[in-house]
Amino acid sequence: MQAAARPLRALACLAALAVLAGCASGPRYPIDTSHTAVSQNSRVRFVVLHYTTASTERSLSILTRGRVSSHYLVTDDAPARILQLVDENRSAWHAGDSAWHGRTWLNNSSIGIEIVNPGWERDAAGVLHWRTPYSPSQIEALTELLRGIVRRHGIAPGNIVAHSDIAPGRKLDPGPLFPWRALAQAGLGRWYDEAAAAERQARYQREGVPDVAWFQAQLARVGYAPSRHGQADEDTLRALKAFQLHYRPSDFDGAFDAESAAILESLPD
Structure with a gap:
């Protein structure tokens, strides 16, 4: 019985080696990428701007280890730094329940940018106040970042939006101190006549x-x-x-x- 089993074991080993050799030599059906269709565009249609309500260190921890994320974080250092946390071709979890121009749940169709800023504070009467403006360095870094994103993905001016735009009432960021008018004058975003x-x-x-x-x-x-x-x-x-x-x-x-x-x-x- 043992002698009869040896040829079977040998055949099994040879088959396994053949499979391994096939894997080592690459796929049996390789993908040919030499042809590119003209009719295509980016899946990214929107850029959503946020503030963090936390320090750079705390924001980085939340956005890389928690249940939320963003593609980029603009720090409040002097000068500001731009940290990429999620590849632009992947979804970040920053928009949540949202809607804009008929599209909903915008995580899959947007790039999220978090800007380090404490946001609002509530006074003794319960009134909200925004006291910390964005630094010139942060806005300069954001402008440079947005120019690249708009160029890569063909983002329309009206689709550079606030978290508060796509989630009214639920969100207030990036808040009333954010310089939308100046950004639009730089050719990024939308403003009125x-x-x-x-x-x-x-x-x-x-x-x-x-x-x-x-x-x-x-x-x-x-x-x-x-x-x-x-x-x-x-x-x-x-x-x-x-x-x-x-x-x-x-x-x-x-x-x-x-x-x-x-x-x-x-x-x-």
């Missing part, structure tokens, strides 16, 4: 402010996701406050006023 807005504001002050349904339609046009039934419900108020936080950070009280209507109408798609 200020001269046109001034003229329209004067008209609305004379003739009256549009109704809630108009605000809802305009908010949806520029990317937000309010209700569309003509009632000033919580979804609509959250979207309006997020819009004001981005484009009128001095006052984001959710009022359906002439200035907000004028800015909305003067904002490109």
Whole structure:
């Protein structure tokens, strides 16, 4: 019996060696990458900006070891540093429950950038205050980083957004001290026609402010996701406050006023 088993064992060994030799020599069906389709673009459609509410050291620990992550972290060092934590071709877990221009849950279609900043603090009366501006070095580093991302992925200006834009009411970052206007003047992000807005504001002050349904339609046009039934419900108020936080950070009280209507109408798609 033992003698008869030896040829079988020998055959099994030879078969195993043949398999190993095949693996060592590469795949049986290699992928040919010599042809490239013209009809394609990046899966990345959005860039979402955040603040960390923590120090650089603590932020780095949270974003690399915790349940949230971002593609980049811009530190508050002097000068600022840009740390890449997730490859741009992979999803980072930074957006959560979110919506913009009809797309939802934007982790898979966005690049997240966290900027080290303490965010808000609450006073004795429960009022929120943002007291720490972003440093010139942070904004300079962010501008350079965004230029590369926009070039690589073809990001539209209106798709460089705040976490507060895509998650109204749930998130407030990067907050009212973030310099959206300056960023747009550098060719990154979207801003409104200020001269046109001034003229329209004067008209609305004379003739009256549009109704809630108009605000809802305009908010949806520029990317937000309010209700569309003509009632000033919580979804609509959250979207309006997020819009004001981005484009009128001095006052984001959710009022359906002439200035907000004028800015909305003067904002490109």
